[in-house]
Amino acid sequence: MHFVRRFFLAALIGALCAGSAQAQVKEIERTGGPYVPTPQVVVDQMLRFGRVGANDFVMDLGSGDGVIVLTATRQLKASGMGIEIDPELVRLSNATAKKFGIGDRAAFQAQDVFKADLSRATVVTLYLLPAMMMNLRDKIYNELRPGARVVSHDYHFGDWEADDRITFDVPEKELINGVPSATLYLWTIPAKVSGRWQIKVAGTDVSRDVDLKQNYHAVSGALPNARGMSITDVALNGEDISFSIWGNASVRHHYRGKVKGGAMSGVVNLDGKDAKWQAERVTIGK
Ligand SMILES: C[S@@+](CC[C@H](N)C(=O)[O-])C[C@H]1O[C@@H](n2cnc3c(N)ncnc32)[C@H](O)[C@@H]1O
Known part of the structure; x- marks a missing residue:
């Protein structure tokens, strides 16, 4: 639990920075952890890592002073929203957005992250304690649209493996939480593909049942009614899917395509x- 202690040490420093605001919010249940702002250099890297651009709607869950959404909207012309349990931090974030003249594209709401509607987000950013990451994992997986990206600072989703991660030096974090580096994790929300699919190939008599099993991004396949044949190399990235079907004479046919609902x-x-x-x-699978 060493990292949690470090996080709280950082909270103390954050509290000093936030001044009297903290005193008024003692009773607030910060289930995701205390207010510890992500350093600007890490924010910039998070937004690059998530490929944030002008067409994105960025939601920061537990948005603190709003730095992530404010940077995305000011510098990258995105739109966004921060969800934050502390009304004082929400007030501060909305005031900053107004000051910068971006109040029409950046909004902050006082809410528990579990109550937030995530369906608008094309990018979600997180800097929340490990237990909160795990508690939020299925909400994020189920509510975000396929292809949306999730970028997290330092903490991950356990066995939902990240598609990419980077670690880099951040000397100023040494003062904040005792570790002079940051690790960023990136996930792309996969389409939901579990179940039995019937595939037909135009202009041929090929018609095949394929069973797909999915555990977050990891998908495996089986051919229930085709003896001597197999399916391998199932890969899913957002809505993009590919797999190989091997025929009786070891002939490999490589399928590439897009998933749109059913x-x-x-x-x-x-x-x-x-x-x-x-x-x-x-048939929809589990
Ligand atoms: C580590 S800070 C991160 C702030 C900001 N996202 C950043 O990276 O600079 C975590 C924030 O989450 C907020 N928080 C904790 N639990 C929350 C919850 N259940 N719902 C909404 N916000 C929460 C805290 O008040 C705090 O401001």
Whole structure:
């Protein structure tokens, strides 16, 4: 629990910075951890890592003084919203947005993160304690649209492995929490594909059942009614899916496509020629 102690040491420093605001919010249940602002250099890197641009709607869960959403809206022309349990920090963040003339694109709301509607977000940012990360994991997985990105500072989602991570030196964090570096984690929300799919290839008599099992980003497949055949290399990135189906004579057909709810479509290379394929989900899996 060493890291939690360090986090609280940082909270103490954060409290000193926040001044009298902290005194008024003693009774607030900060289940995600205390107010510890992410240093600007880390904020900049988080937004780069999440590929934030003008078309994005960034939601920071536990937004503190608003630095992440304010930077995304001021510097990258994105829009966004911060969700923060401490009304004093929310007031401060909204006042800063107004001062910078970006109040129409950056808003902050006093709310528990569990009550926030995440469906608008194309990017979610987090700097919350490990237990909160785990408690929020399924909400984030289920509410965000496929292809949305999640960037977290220092803490991760356990066995929902990140698609990418970076660690870099941040000397000023030594003073704040005793570690002079930051680690960032990046996830892309995958489409939900568990269940039985029926695939048909246009212009052929190919019609095949495929069973897909999903654990967050990890997907495996089986061909229930095709003896001697197999499916391998199932890869899912947001809505983009690909897999290989191996025929009886070790012939490999590589399928690439997009998932849109209960339908998929794409292209498969059959004997040197591209053919279109489509699939519909006939049974939803767990
Ligand atoms: C470590 S600070 C991060 C602040 C900001 N995201 C940043 O990176 O600079 C965590 C923030 O989450 C807020 N928080 C804790 N639990 C919360 C909850 N259940 N709902 C909303 N905000 C919460 C705290 O008040 C604190 O401001």
